[in-house]
Amino acid sequence: MAKLSNSIEDFLLELIEEANGTVEIQRALLAERFNCAPSQINYVLTTRFTPYKGYYVESRRGGGGYIRIVRVEFKNKNSVDKLFNEEIGNAITKDKADQIINELMRLDYIDEREGEIIRVALSDRSLSLSGEEKNEMRANILKNILLVIF
Template sequence: MRMSDLVANYIMRALDESDGNAEIQRNVLAGELGCVPSQINYVITSRFTPEQGYIVESKRGGGGYIRITRVTTDRRSAIMHIVNSIGDKLSSSSAAIMLRNMKDSGIISAYDSALMSAALSDKAYGDTPPQKRDSLRASIFKNLLITHMIINE
């Protein structure tokens, strides 16, 4: 398992164990996991964003901490928030992270996540020029999410 996955899993467990609120000290966590503090920053800035349903606060200094809060909203609002946050382009890795977060928070099922993942993977865009894949993926993902929301109302 990659270090970024270990860090993300650690934070997700902390969030699950504390009702959606986790407070970590970057240097302490880095020491526990055997990584450098910048890897903790990378995971937080890439996987725990407002677009993915998290609020991150930090206090720097000796007693500093990073507080991560999972935002809970109803399913429809969460999906619309995600649709509005996607933008014009979406990488395969960003789509995978968003799907994982949506599945983990119960917005979509594991089955729906697997189907969407297949539709958003680079393999699905075989003959599409690489420079057009991210914009096509963003459009398809938005349509999949809106359709999912309508069907499951």
């Protein structure tokens, strides 16, 4: 299974490189090319193309569904690594997320309106999950938002 995952990853990395950082492909066609189930494609996307590794993945399911993978270039890799690992980690509380949003506004990475939009997206009301699951989802959403900012 690892060999197949490596082959899929290598193929996608090559496409991303050829397309200058962004590729869009249909999941079904990719699965057909590698003679595997679409779930194998999902596995590769969730383990090899993560926000921490510098990728933003957008997926739309269904007949005309597609996968879009964007390689994100960080302006300051060290500060982003520190933010992802030390400040956010695998889970983050609403209060801690608010502190990060406030700091982003203070440093003029985002304006007040964008900050409020992010706050609403990360609010307990928006995330209808239980305690730790909510904090894990909040961390994932925040990391993906930060990829767009940085």
